[in-house]
Amino acid sequence: MARPASHSSLWQLWHQVFTDLFRWIGVLGRELSSSRGRWVVLALPMLWLVAFFLVPFLLVLKISFASAVSGAQPPYSDMIGTAEDGALTLRFAIAGYQLLLTDSLYVTAYVNSLVFATVSTLGCLVLGYPIAYGIARASPAARAVLLVLVILPFWTSSLLRAYALIGILRTNGLLNQLLMGLGITDAPLVILHTDLAVYIGITYNYLPFMIMPLTANLMRLDFTLLEAAADLGARPLTSFLRITLPLSVPGIVAGSLLVFIPAVGEFVIPDLLGGPDALTIGRAIWTEFFSNRDWPMASAVAIAMLALIVVPMLVFEYVQDKRLEGDRR
Amino acid sequence: MATARPHATVEPWQDPNAEPILRIEGVTKTFGKVYAVDDVSLDIYRGEFFSLLGGSGCGKSTLLRVLGGFEIPDKGRVLIDGVDVTRVAPYERPVNMMFQSYALFPHMTVEQNIAFGLKQDGRARSEIEDRVAAMLDLVRMGQLGRRRPDQLSGGQRQRVALARALARSPKILLLDEPLGALDKKLREHTQFELVNIQEKVGTTFIMVTHDQEEAMTMSSRIAVMDAGRIVQVSTPSALYEYPANRFVAEFIGAVNTIAGTVVDAGEDRVVVRAHELGQDVVARAPQPIPVGTDVSIAIRPEKIDVREQPPSGEDNVVQGKVADIAYLGDVSIYHVRTDSGHVLRVQETHAARTADPHYQWGETLWLVWNAADAIVLAS
Numbered sequence: 001m002a003r004p005a006s007h008s009s010l011w012q013l014w015h016q017v018f019t020d021l022f023r024w025i026g027v028l029g030r031e032l033s034s035s036r037g038r039w040v041v042l043a044l045p046m047l048w049l050v051a052f053f054l055v056p057f058l059l060v061l062k063i064s065f066a067s068a069v070s071g072a073q074p075p076y077s078d079m080i081g082t083a084e085d086g087a088l089t090l091r092f093a094i095a096g097y098q099l100l101l102t103d104s105l106y107v108t109a110y111v112n113s114l115v116f117a118t119v120s121t122l123g124c125l126v127l128g129y130p131i132a133y134g135i136a137r138a139s140p141a142a143r144a145v146l147l148v149l150v151i152l153p154f155w156t157s158s159l160l161r162a163y164a165l166i167g168i169l170r171t172n173g174l175l176n177q178l179l180m181g182l183g184i185t186d187a188p189l190v191i192l193h194t195d196l197a198v199y200i201g202i203t204y205n206y207l208p209f210m211i212m213p214l215t216a217n218l219m220r221l222d223f224t225l226l227e228a229a230a231d232l233g234a235r236p237l238t239s240f241l242r243i244t245l246p247l248s249v250p251g252i253v254a255g256s257l258l259v260f261i262p263a264v265g266e267f268v269i270p271d272l273l274g275g276p277d278a279l280t281i282g283r284a285i286w287t288e289f290f291s292n293r294d295w296p297m298a299s300a301v302a303i304a305m306l307a308l309i310v311v312p313m314l315v316f317e318y319v320q321d322k323r324l325e326g327d328r329r
Numbered sequence: 330m331a332t333a334r335p336h337a338t339v340e341p342w343q344d345p346n347a348e349p350i351l352r353i354e355g356v357t358k359t360f361g362k363v364y365a366v367d368d369v370s371l372d373i374y375r376g377e378f379f380s381l382l383g384g385s386g387c388g389k390s391t392l393l394r395v396l397g398g399f400e401i402p403d404k405g406r407v408l409i410d411g412v413d414v415t416r417v418a419p420y421e422r423p424v425n426m427m428f429q430s431y432a433l434f435p436h437m438t439v440e441q442n443i444a445f446g447l448k449q450d451g452r453a454r455s456e457i458e459d460r461v462a463a464m465l466d467l468v469r470m471g472q473l474g475r476r477r478p479d480q481l482s483g484g485q486r487q488r489v490a491l492a493r494a495l496a497r498s499p500k501i502l503l504l505d506e507p508l509g510a511l512d513k514k515l516r517e518h519t520q521f522e523l524v525n526i527q528e529k530v531g532t533t534f535i536m537v538t539h540d541q542e543e544a545m546t547m548s549s550r551i552a553v554m555d556a557g558r559i560v561q562v563s564t565p566s567a568l569y570e571y572p573a574n575r576f577v578a579e580f581i582g583a584v585n586t587i588a589g590t591v592v593d594a595g596e597d598r599v600v601v602r603a604h605e606l607g608q609d610v611v612a613r614a615p616q617p618i619p620v621g622t623d624v625s626i627a628i629r630p631e632k633i634d635v636r637e638q639p640p641s642g643e644d645n646v647v648q649g650k651v652a653d654i655a656y657l658g659d660v661s662i663y664h665v666r667t668d669s670g671h672v673l674r675v676q677e678t679h680a681a682r683t684a685d686p687h688y689q690w691g692e693t694l695w696l697v698w699n700a701a702d703a704i705v706l707a708s
Contacts, residue, residue, distance in 0.1 A: 233449030
């Protein structure tokens with residue numbers, strides 16, 4: 001790709017940084033691929049996961065089985081203690097989990113979170129698919145630019161982006177000014193602090209998570225397959241439905257999981273953009289943790305979310321992978 | 330190599346009343362400033378096995394894609410059975426294409442791949458099933474209908490691609506390097522099989538290939554292409570024996586070309602002063618050529634006779650020494666260096682069994698050929 005020199009210098013810099021980084025990683029990988037090094041390669045991510053995922057998870061799990069002790073530091077009972085006769089005791093309190101099942105408040109929170117996450121994931125899919133398709137079919141140079149543009153919003157904090165959305169969506173905000181200025185509506189639309197605002201917020205925030213895996217998937221799509229379909233009498237829509245869509249299912253699944261799982265636990269966006277009745281799991285956890293100072297209850301809510309949503313999805317994906325591998329054999 | 334095929338003797342292109350199934354009129358296709366296809370006109374007749382032959386970048390694949398509807402030409406028209414299809418979308422053309430990469434749908438079984446086109450035509454389910462079974466039978470893949478493309482060998486995939494492209498009974502089947510992905514042994518076998526299938530179904534085949542041997546073996550006629558233009562359209566044997574110019578002569582088979590100037594012109598023969606040989610040679614010339622014209626003499630290696638003694642009474646005699654010997658089993662190729670330093674390629678057939686080469690390195694030989702076997706080509 002020929003570019004004007006002044007224009008290309010920043011690109012060359014970026015390109016240089018990335019290629020050097022990859023080369024360095026490659027060299028490191030070769031160094032480590034000796035039999036001793038292989039353990040290091042495996043141990044590094046394992047250590048990371050143990051330190052920053054498994055240990056905190058076990059801590060939360062442990063707290064969820066404690067009972068709240070107000071005024072104490074930390075504000076929950078010890079799991080391991082000594083009885084009066086000096087024997088070691090393990091205490092499990094399941095009050096938190098019991099409350100989860102009996103108090104409709106939590107059930108509502110789960111249902112709300114699932115609805116928010118589902119609608120937003122569909123929103124991401126509907127918006128993200130054409131974008132990913134366009135990026136995948138663009139020339140390699142344009143593709144690099146477009147991918148950077150997709151990631152660009154991530155360079156500001158999600159909190160800032162949520163506040164920006166408030167500015168756009170509120171009653172006398174930019175969107176309403178535009179709509180009324182163009183004469184499309186007479187009165188301002190009430191969007192902020194409704195469910196719609198939450199859908200918009202989550203979709204906007206998580207869109208790149210949908211676009212990235214979908215783009216990677218669609219880039220691998222062999223476009224002569226579409227020519228073959230057209231040759232065999234399929235109109236463009238049929239080609240899309242019978243060829244492109246089925247072949248991009250792995251990308252759709254990956255993108256949807258990447259959006260859905262964090263969206264279920266999303267706290268900031270429903271809190272800032274949603275209405276007062278938009279109770280979500282994230283809000284429930286926040287309330288238990290910070291307002292009620294009930295750490296065990298907050299932990300129980302979090303663990304239940306993991307057990308109810310994330311674990312089945314991961315199992316589903318695992319099974320899906322196994323099936324695909326089986327097909328290939 | 331240049332085998333006459335049974336139906337190639339029926340030559341519709343010789344019949345002035347025959348209606349072509351495909352007429353290409355002055356088709357030009359440019360990419361930027363590059364003329365991929367440059368003013369190509371061509372008539373192809375029902376039942377032909379027609380080949381577009383040329384090196385890479387000669388425009389043969391672009392021309393095929395124009396016929397398939399994947400490229401719209403800048404100029405010219407394409408008519409199928411008299412109907413202008415130049416701007417008709419691929420999915421509305423009565424042609425099908427067998428892609429070089431086969432382009433089999435990886436998420437469908439062999440049967441589903443073959444049924445795809447039939448479903449688009451909205452045919453009845455039982456009819457589709459019968460047709461798929463018939464197609465699987467035709468390409469001898471009856472047992473493998475439920476496999477996926479990635480569970481097949483290269484040769485099997487090639488058969489599925491053929492079956493899928495033939496399933497809708499297209500008026501014309503376009504084949505883009507159909508044997509390109511197969512190894513040599515399988516390719517030779519498949520050449521004959523493809524011709525047999527074509528004869529069985531009677532569909533007009535148009536094949537793109539860079540392999541002159543493949544084109545010679547399979548085709549009723551061949552169009553040799555170079556730089557976006559058609560250089561010559563002929564039957565395989567006419568192409569080999571009567572090449573229109575030096576490009577075709579050198580592209581099809583091996584040939585010795587000798588540059589020279591016409592010094593004497595008779596009724597149907599010319600005497601050419603060959604500077605590279607340092608002597609005159611006599612050649613057949615279908616049209617009279619004026620004295621002083623610069624020409625090339627083309628003579629095929631197998632048409633040169635080798636003598637160990639100085640012959641007499643021959644049209645052309647050139648003396649030289651054996652410089653190289655290539656033993657190929659059925660034939661041997663000798664490179665003979667003339668006294669002037671020019672190297673001629675000579676081919677000897679091994680009709681009788683012997684392990685000894687006929688001639689030795691450095692041996693002095695006399696090369697002999699008839700004036701009628703040499704072709705005079707414009708330089």
